[in-house]
Each structure stands twice: as structure tokens, then as C-alpha cells.
Amino acid sequence: MNWTWFHRLGSPPSFYRFAERLAPWLGVAALLLLAYAWYGGLVLAPADYQQKDAFRVIYVHVPAAAVSLSLYVLMAVAGAVALIWRMKLAECVMIASAPVGASFTALALLTGMLWGKPMWGAYWVWDARLTSELVLLFLYLGVIGLHAAFEDARAAARACALLAIVGLVNVPIVHFSVEWWNSLHQGSTILKFGKPAISADMARPLYAGLLGTYLLCAYAILRRTQNELLLRERGTRWVREQLAAAAGNRDGGAHVS
């Protein structure tokens, strides 16, 4: 198999240009999908037989919770690649995904609390699912904090990668907590074997919301990675050329208007 495309993508200037081309498409697709998901979820979908309109929190809560776990896996895998292959791009992807993951973890916790109060009767309980998701937030914050504590970017990335890999053990615990142990949180709706646990007209906006949120995360991480690359490679020729081209575009635009 030919791996040249992979090695080329791994070089900062190539990846920067690749992300520059890809990101707008992802952003637009994410916006369209999320617009449909929220309209479909909040307006088109019927109310639940039990929870009535309160179940609509699902359209924000479930996508946020899903990406909170997926992004942690991405961060840890990027960390492992950075540790093993000493790849600068992987270091940038790792540290770029941490704040995005932390935001969605916080969003999942927050929407979960707002859902829990009217349905369960409590904002927060210390059951296995809620507690392990809170630990996930602390792991993200730990990675962000650890990265900020180092002067040297390479040393920071190595320490963060280790922390990210150690925290990986929490991901299956969050996911399977509702199956392994008794919890107040209900089981998984979407990743459940057998018959779908959600009716089709409720599920469609939810799937769109999931896909849209994943694309939004991809967009955010690509953009953050680009910024991280510019920062790390400042002083190199390709960054100076990029910045000069960007400044030129701005001036050109000013002349037109």
C-alpha cells in the first residue's frame, strides 16, 4: 500500500491547506444538519407518551454526550500517535480537541441536569453514569491545564498525551455504567441491540443532530488545529507565506468594497 498521501498530510503546511479547503464544507453541512435537527426535534417530532415535551432535551443532550466520549477517544489516539511517532500534527490535534470535548461534556452535564430535575425529580445524583461523566470533564480540564503549565510545547504534548491515555480507561466506564451497575440514568437508546427504542419520527432529527454535532466538532477541531500549527510553526517560511497571503486577500477585499 502507498502511504505517501498520509505522510504528506502529516506535514504541517499540507495539513493546513487541506483543513483550509475542508473546513468550510464541514461547517456549512453542520449548520444545515443542526438546523434541521433542532427544528425537527423541537417542532416536528411528536411529544413523548410519558415525558411529553420534556423529552426534547434529548436533541441536545444525546449528541453532546456522544461527542464528549468520541472526542476523548480522538484525543487519546492522537496522544498515542504523538508519543510513539513524535508527530507534531498529532500533538496539535490532541490539544485542539481538548477544549471542544470539554465544552460538549459540560453541555451534556448541564442539559442532563435540566432534564433530570423535571423528570427524575433531582438535578444531580451520584450514580455511576453521572459521576463518570463528571470525571470525564475533569480529565479534559486536566489535559488543558497540564498543557498550559509547560513552557515547551513538545514537553507539554508528551505529558498531556500520557494523561489522555491514562484517562481512556474512563470512556468504557461512562458508556457501560448503565449496564454494569444499577443507576438512576436510563440505558442506551440508540446503541441498543434489538428493536429501536425510539420511534422513527423522533429518531430522524436525533440522527441528524448526532451527525451535525460530529461535523461541528470536526470543523472546530480542524480550525483549532490550524491555529495551533500557526502558533507552533511561527517563524517558518510557510507560515509567513500563509499570513502574507491572508493579509493580501484582506487588502484586496478592502479595495473592492
Add this chain to the structure above:
Amino acid sequence: MTKRQKRMVAVAALVAGLALAAVFGFTAFRKNMMYFYTPTDIVEHKVAEHARLRLGGLVTVGSLKRGEGLNVEFTLADCEKSLPVRYDGILPDLFREGQGIVATGQMKDGTFVADEVLAKHDENYMPPDLAKSLVTADGKHSCAPFKSVMRAAG
């Protein structure tokens, strides 16, 4: 072995070691990870009176009796055993016969006296007309999410 291969082995060993430690740890402390006991646990194993604990199960259909003020009495069941519960306080909106709940309180003379009741809904979502046509819905929820703590402890 090259340096890169050594690092690869180190990362793999770290992940495997942590996973193994987690499996051992959580198997040993499985009982402590459970959020609530089930009626089976309480009926089959004596618990000390006045020991505060959480009890989870389904409100048995036909067992709900409303008394003076906010006082309610009902039977709580898992897949096997059931237990009478008494509660004086505000119930969550989802509370009804057949609904899963988690009650906090203590045993007194064979009755579980609760001071807090939370609703534990299931993972199924559907419009009301579809729910009526299904046997599993319509107030009859699965008792599967209520796992016996004592048996889990092995």
C-alpha cells in the same frame, strides 16, 4: 527493537495495565457502584432497621393507595420480589403505577419508609398513540434495569 517500537509497546502496556486494574477494581467493588438495592436484596437479606439506603423497582400496578394529605402507600417490585413502601411528600411528575422509581429511606417493621422518591424512566421514546398499541409500554416497564446488588456481589 527500535526506539519507536519500544514506545509503542510502552503505550500498549500502559493501556492494557490500566484496563486490567480497572477490571479488577470494579469487579471487587461492584456492590459499591450500585446506586440502589432492589426488593429482592432486602427481602432475602436482612437489613438493619434505621440503616438509610436507596431502593429501586417498579411501582406494582394496582397497589397505589393515597392516604391523608401527601401520604402514599404502594408496593415496589423487581423481577422477583416485592416490598411495601410508605412515603409522605411530593412525588415526581412521572410517578404512577408501573413506573420505575428509586426511593431513599429506611426499613421499619417490614415496610420501607421513604423520605425521597425519584422517578427512573426507561430508554424508550414514542408518541402516545404508538404507546397505546404496544404491550410493553402503557404503564408496564421492564424490570431488567433493577439488578440485585447481593447477587452481583457474588
